Amino acid sequence: MTDQPIRTIIVDDEELARRGIELRLAQHSDIAIVRHCANGREAIESVVDDQPDLMFLDIQMPGISGFEVLARLPQESLPMVIFVTAYDRYALDAFEAQAIDYLLKPINDTRFVQALDRVRGYWQQRNALSQREQLMKLLATTQGTGHVDEQTLRQYLHAERQPQYPQILPIRDDAGTVRVDVKSIDWIDAAGDYMCVHADGRTYVLRETMKSLEAVLDPKLFQRVHRSTIVNVSRVRRLRPHTNGEYFLTLDDGQEIKLSRSYRDRVDQLLQRR
Structure with a gap:
């Protein structure tokens, strides 16, 4: 584990959802919250200004969706991402492939800690760049629509990586x-x-x-x-x-x-x- 905390922003249009993530992160001394963002516009500004290492990003937000936030950011600015969603249409595939982390609402405490362990793995191995490249490949499939259809995401996740399991x-x-x-x-x-x-x-x-x-x-x-x-x-x-x-x-x-x-x-x- 690094001596420097993992600088984190929380992006969700629901205040209670942001607060729930904040309370859970309070138990992890190696995570430092630098900003709460209530919409996609604030998230983009925070990534540019604060340069966080990690972003909890809600997918379904009014105005600018989570996928659109990523699409509008330069590749070199992308932090590590844990997606948060209330819909599990494709979350199971994402969990199994672990190419991109997902948390389902309501958030399960065990899943939350496992997601942080994966983040620490990326952090320790300086593997954030690799994840950014994978995210850009995924974003390229959205074709500017702000969403990814289930079939495309399934194909991407199964093709990208073999499953990894928490230690x-x-x-x-x-x-x-x-x-x-x-x-x-x-x-x-x-x-x-x-x-x-x-x-x-x-x-x-x-x-x-x-x-x-x-x-x-x-x-x-x-x-x-x-x-x-x-x-x-x-x-x-x-x-x-x-x-x-x-x-x-x-x-x-x-x-x-x-x-x-x-x-x-x-x-x-x-x-x-x-």
Whole structure:
């Protein structure tokens, strides 16, 4: 992490939305807010005058949309961008490809911290220029219309980059937020509306869905072995046949987990990895 804070502007026509992002950023000492912008015109002025490193940018704004803001800025002035939108027509593809970061309204705290971790990755690797070039390619497809159609964005995102996955899983508890190293996770199981994340002999409780966790975990390392269980395949030490095509998996710490029939195709994959 750099000694200099990541200078940030927040662009949204809704004051409550700007305030919500501000409150979340207050928990991150390496982020410094330099200006709030209530519309696209103010955003353009701020980028030129303040030269921020990062911009939270609402897509749907009256007058000048988020995409139009980017289209009107010189390439060399573009900061790193986290798009904010209330519409998820193409957000899932953007999350998976991670070519451009998206946050859906209402903002999920876990997603928010993950987006900041990606920003820090760009920041540390001095990779902002690469992102600017990708943004310019995307903007070229808008043809001055101020929006990108879903098919074009899907093609762009899947062609640009292979998925990358966060190395840290932020989990909130009564004392604050715990940053769990993803590689330290042994297995995850569902408990009602919550997920129990087992890592380094501890159990963390996360209010999330199995589907959303699968989306942020590297499938080369984590596999679903039951409708309510995800396993770190590097922890599997033994597969023991059970009944009706089911198996029991034994992990490094002796924990036994059932591999259900629905996931029998994972057996060969698990054996190959071990």
